[in-house]
Amino acid sequence: MGQLSLKSVIKTFGEFEVVKGVSLDVHEGEFVVFVGPSGCGKSTLLRMIAGLEHTTDGDIVIDGKRVNDLPPVKRGIAMVFQSYALYPHMTVFENIAFPLRVEKAPADVIKKKVEAAAAILHLDTRLQQKPGQLSGGQRQRVAIGRAIVREPEIFLFDEPLSNLDAALRADMRIELTRLHKQLGATMIYVTHDQIEAMTMADRIVVLNGGHIAQVGAPLELYHKPQNTFVAGFIGNPR
Ligand code: ADP
Ligand code: MG
Numbered sequence: 001m002g003q004l005s006l007k008s009v010i011k012t013f014g015e016f017e018v019v020k021g022v023s024l025d026v027h028e029g030e031f032v033v034f035v036g037p038s039g040c041g042k043s044t045l046l047r048m049i050a051g052l053e054h055t056t057d058g059d060i061v062i063d064g065k066r067v068n069d070l071p072p073v074k075r076g077i078a079m080v081f082q083s084y085a086l087y088p089h090m091t092v093f094e095n096i097a098f099p100l101r102v103e104k105a106p107a108d109v110i111k112k113k114v115e116a117a118a119a120i121l122h123l124d125t126r127l128q129q130k131p132g133q134l135s136g137g138q139r140q141r142v143a144i145g146r147a148i149v150r151e152p153e154i155f156l157f158d159e160p161l162s163n164l165d166a167a168l169r170a171d172m173r174i175e176l177t178r179l180h181k182q183l184g185a186t187m188i189y190v191t192h193d194q195i196e197a198m199t200m201a202d203r204i205v206v207l208n209g210g211h212i213a214q215v216g217a218p219l220e221l222y223h224k225p226q227n228t229f230v231a232g233f234i235g236n237p238r
Pocket of ligand 1 (some may be wrong): 013018037038039040042043045
């Protein structure tokens with residue numbers, strides 16, 4: 001579970017084509033990183049996968065099923081954004097529990113799932129605190145906890161660490177890699193940080209102007225960039 005295929009996916013806003021026919025197969029349990037310059041369509045692609053944006057053309061297929069017409073909650077996907085809007089008046093527990101409350105899950109199930117997510121994210125001792133009492137890194141963990149409790153097959157991350165300082169980003173890279181191994185879920189991760197891409201990805205997808213410029217393992221792109229654009233982004237500068 002958690003296999004994703006994009007088939008010639010196109011997105012236009014008015015006259016402006018921002019995703020220009022992207023095809024990609026993401027394997028079950030794979031960690032795929034999307035990189036590319038600002039405005040190249042990374043967030044739009046994620047939002048279409050999540051169901052937050054309609055495709056103009058092409059298919060999105062999850063575990064063999066076309067999901068273009070399914071609403072976000074039916075896709076088995078959770079998305080974590082850069083600006084993680086936590087509820088300031090709620091405790092960490094209640095913030096993480098929120099999606100389960102919306103689903104009207106029973107209280108004992110909620111308690112079990114929230115505590116399990118908190119343990120994975122080292123938030124066990126913080127459950128009764130409010131977001132204002134937490135560091136930026138801890139707040140981002142709460143946002144990830146809120147995704148984990150839904151037990152999605154696929155996680156989408158849109159530049160989740162870009163508001164954190166360099167030291168915290170380095171810690172969170174390690175945390176997220178550990179989380180990926182532990183959960184075994186498929187993860188698609190958008191970043192403009194080359195180090196994140198090189199250290200976290202099974203495969204990197206380099207996007208340029210709504211097209212895929214190259215797909216490959218980090219070292220493959222680094223040593224054998226197919227063009228100067230990829231070389232400039234990821235490749236070994238020679
Ligand atoms: P990235 O995440 O790679 O920086 P985006 O996917 O956010 O890029 O945006 C790709 C292009 O689509 C940009 O030119 C952006 O201005 C445009 N765009 C994104 N969302 C909308 C929208 N809702 N309406 C019109 N244009 C949009
Ligand atoms: Mg973006």
